[in-house]
Amino acid sequence: MAWWIRAGSNITKLAIKRRTISQSIPYAIRKTISSPQNQYFHSSTFKSSPPVPRSVPLSRLTDSFLDGTSSVYLEELQRAWEEDPNSVDESWDNFFRNFVGQAPTSPGISGQTIQESMRLLLLVRSYQVNGHMKAKLDPLNLENREIPEDLELALYGFDEADLDREFFLGVWRMSGFLSENRPVQTLRTILTRLEQAYCGNIGYEYMHIADRDKCNWLREKIETPVPTHYNRDRRLVMLDRLIWSSQFENFLATKWTAAKRFGLEGGETLIPGMKELIDRSADLGVESIVIGMPHRGRLNVLGNVVRKPLRQIFSEFSSGTKPVDEIGLYTGTGDVKYHLGTSYDRATRGGKRIHLSLVANPSHLEAVDPVVIGKTRAKQYYSNDLDRTKNMGILLHGDGSFAGQGVVYETLHLSGLPNYTTGGTIHIVVNNQVAFTTDPRSGRSSQYCTDVAKALDAPIFHVNGDDLEAVVHVCELAAEWRQVFHCDVVVDIVCYRRFGHNEIDEPSFTQPKMYKVIRNHESALDIYQKKLLESSEIANEDIDRIHKKISAILNEEFIASKDYVPKKRDWLSAYWSGFKSPEQLSRIRNTGVKPDILKNVGKAITTLPENFNAHRAINKIFKDRSQMIENEEGIDWAVAEALAFATLLVEGNHVRLSGQDVERGTFSHRHAVVHDQETGEKYCPLDHVTMNQNEEMFTVSNSSLSEFAVLGFELGYSMENPNALVIWEAQFGDFANGAQVIFDQFYSSGEAKWLRQTGLVVLLPHGYDGQGPEHSSARLERYLQMSDDHPYVIPEMDPTLRKQIQECNWQIVNVTTPANYFHVLRRQLHREFRKPLIVMAPKNLLRHKECKSNLSEFDDNKGHPGFDKQGTKFKRLIKDKNNHSDLEEGIRRLVLCSGKIYYELDEERNKVDGDGKELAICRVEQLSPFPYDVIQRELNRYPNAEIVWCQEEPMNMGAYSYVAPRLWTAMRDIGRGEMEDIKYVGRGPSAATATGFYQVHVKEQTGLIQNALKPDPISTNIMC
């Protein structure tokens, strides 16, 4: 521990001791130290001996004001002094010298004076650290906060009589009160400004930030010589905006008395605050803002901030959001009005235009956070916003959800990561001090609902929501902070909720006392109007004029809303023009690539630079890879993936792969980034596929250890521009359940609810190889259950008319060859629509000797097994390997399966039916939407075969319950049998996904494989 901590503590003890003494013997000590000479500090004018250093036992070092932040400060001083004793004030020079036993430079300095300065300094620090505890944040004044002792003068040995004495505060290279231009001040001046700055209607929390420049910047803004004053023009604008905010809610309340709108009443100052924040951001260079927010005040933000036409909002209130009379136009399922998103260009106060988009969100609080951040990051990429000053994210939160939802923390932690940062998000908490019916006391363990942001070094500005100008002030400050420091900041608007959680709720059931106060509490608008009238700057007529103007517009818009005809779907942003909605047929394209391109990119992705000292094993891998390309055979999974990425890059697309440990690959198979063993330098072959390739065009990035936030981020990223292959890979498929909200609320249903497409790919490692219950299953069944393709109706399957995929919510594949993986990835971009793709990714197939493809299967030349009428493309079903003819009457069993179990079945078949005369095995590569046409083709090929569905997952898991009704539908349609003709061979129903005992696993696995291929007919389902 630094010696000065002991010193500081010593002084604290002195201060405490002195206070105790002064209580019994008034002023006894003060008299000694406040001799007339030291009212003005001049180091040369008085002489006394320096204080004798005294050590304090460690056990007594518990003073609160020598906590982390004070210590950091003093440590800084010590460091500065050690480097250059002249860099600190002479008094401190002497102070430090005393403690290290050196002779002071100026023997005339009073130790007592030094102590006074130090105590004062500690007082200032205490205000900086804890002043917010005394700030008047609660408009209802119900808050019962204890004011910390370290904000009391007495603790530092001062009292009333000292107020008009001048003190020396030091001349540290410090902003605000401790700046060089005001070293000598009276205690009263210091205290008054400390109280004004830190204990008014704004509570600043920033002393947890370790960066000195950032703290100084804030001190400069906070510790101003006089409080901020807005001129009449600014005040009129603020007033106008507050009236808009207040009248908007009143208007909705009177027109739709029983509708739920999650009104903003009690927190109306949010709207002028946000508008000022946006104006200020635009002044500072921001051109586009992505906003994410919950239900509270959403309509108000949509109408007044984003400027969605009021007539449209009103029309949606009256008739819902589904457009009528638009036959054939895809409308999806729609969503309730307070979840919808929109985007508009808005004029700002400074005469600029700024693009605002409010992202649609589900009811799940905070789930939209990472989506907004991902979208913002994508905007930065596509607009070449290298310093991230043109595109910014704003997230609004409720107090309950900000403190309670883990995704908040997960999202905050993306903020500083190189491949996820957006250069700072502005968070605004509409802190109405209640969450539905829950009081903060029951809702969180931390003092503030914003404490989670302290982990990030984000400054937090708490503000009394009744004080419009204070709200505006901190909103502007937040905008400035973000543009200067490019990191997150939090504005906590402490307000209240005038009505219940929604308009039909009764809040007094649960918060009777609070609501008694609220009933008699003046609105923020009344308070502000009064304040302006009192200042005589604005007259009653001015206020009336604004009210009348706004109410006239609201009424006009209401009348216009009656004839409002919803426009054609406005779901395609500029980048998406030409993309097709589900009802517009998109041609099926092939995805093969010219052989010379394959060879060229193949070389780029398998070559490491000369003089690069890769690990020996990596060198071998790259050598093998280069052989694969050269010999045009034996292409493995990793090379196939890299070929897909490389060919997409050559075609000008952006490729981004993120997830835990994806650079190397969880199974040490990808090696997308290679590390020089001597220099530690990294090399990413896929960054060198085209000439002068933009560094970010191919991005592969290890992510933070979060599923929810990272998947949400990639989802948001993928929605910005369709010409990108964006992939999230789970470490093991089972971990994806940590991101379940994103799957349920966004990924599977976003297009249906909000008409927003995404081509995001999710890779979920899946497969039973004896690793136990947690690392075997990616829970295929869950995704299949959420697929919306009809189990009993076969859609149009003609290749020229087929829209099956377009009409479904997503695609789920369980691919078994490297070439098919290559094509399914490329297919994502080679079509005129975008659709989510979930891939059950392999584990042991990554190195399986049979799981290899020839380079010809990737190319577009005729004559290889992947080539058909359309050219080379993804195969939804892989036929039996024995090249059977169109009719094989001798085959007695058709085993249908999916995924890596195929290779085990095939191995067994080689033993029991080497020439493939009796058994046929087909792989269903695309499970959803179900490939009815090719399934029927295979059923017709083997008219006498028993039909078996074989899977390695337990019966209640895997694809069985999804496949069974669809297979039946396919069979029935061609008179090929009924449900009971489908025989199941696999594991029995189970609670756990897999056994934890390896021996049991082996027994089950061999059992199911042997049973699926056994010589006797299969008369009943077999469970192993």
Ligand SMILES: Cc1ncc(C[n+]2csc(CCOP(=O)(O)OP(=O)(O)O)c2C)c(N)n1
């Ligand atoms: C993840 C999630 N859990 C629960 C809910 C149900 N819910 C809706 S609003 C609400 C209270 C939110 O409180 P707060 O964040 O303070 O916002 P406020 O409504 O007070 O503005 C709850 C629990 C939800 N929407 N999302």
Ligand SMILES: [Mg+2]
């Ligand atoms: Mg709340």
